[in-house]
Amino acid sequence: MKIRTARSDDLDAVKALLAENELPIADVDAALLVDFLVAEDANGRIVGSVGLERLGRNVLLRSLCVARQVRNVGFGTTLLSYAEAAARSAGVLELWLLTTIAAGFFRSMEYVEADRSSAPAEVGQSPQLAQLCPTSASCLTKRL
Template sequence: MKIRAAKSDDLGAIKALLAENDLPFSDVTADLLRDFLVAEDTDDVLVGSVGLEKFGRPALLRSLVVAQAARSDGLGTSLTAHSENLARALGISQLWLLTTSAADFFQRFGYVSVDRSSVPVELQASTQFAQLCPATAVCMMKSL
């Protein structure tokens, strides 16, 4: 697997992969992709993605997805590690996320569950927090 920076022509494949896995995709735009990473298999087929949505020093870790056929190979772990390294390089001090199904996965990386009310106001106003993710989603945070 090869992990690389997303390009604007990856947008359709990223949105399709998110849709196939019942993850929000309506707010994923070409502009947002500048801080996204993608994973390609040996045939250059996109099989994973993860993104950062920056709000100053905090950011949302979002759109982590791995195609069914590429699971159980550690790709989710690799994408998460790469996104955290990118966040550090960008000067991000805190990563926040919402998840309905992967809280245990993120806990292994040191993310802790927090009350949504503790999220910085600018993140609470994001489309992810305000509209796309259900109120039942677990909110998690990690300081870098």
């Protein structure tokens, strides 16, 4: 697996991967892709993604996704580690995320449950928290 910074020409592949895994794509565009990482398989096909949506000194972790055919081999953990390292390097204080199905995974990676109302204002006003993710989604955070 090769992890690299996403390029604008990856947009369709990233959106297809997210849609295949029932993750929001409405606001995923070339501008947002600037802070995404992708994982490629040996054939150069995108099989994973993760994004950092910068919101002040906090970041919304977005779109951590691994293609079904390559799950359970550590791609998600590796992508998350790369994203956290990038956030630390950028001076990010906290990561926030919403998930409907992967709360257990993130808790195992030292994320803690948080009430959406406790998120910093810029995080709470993001389209992900304000509109795109259902209110039933778990909100988690990790201090870096």
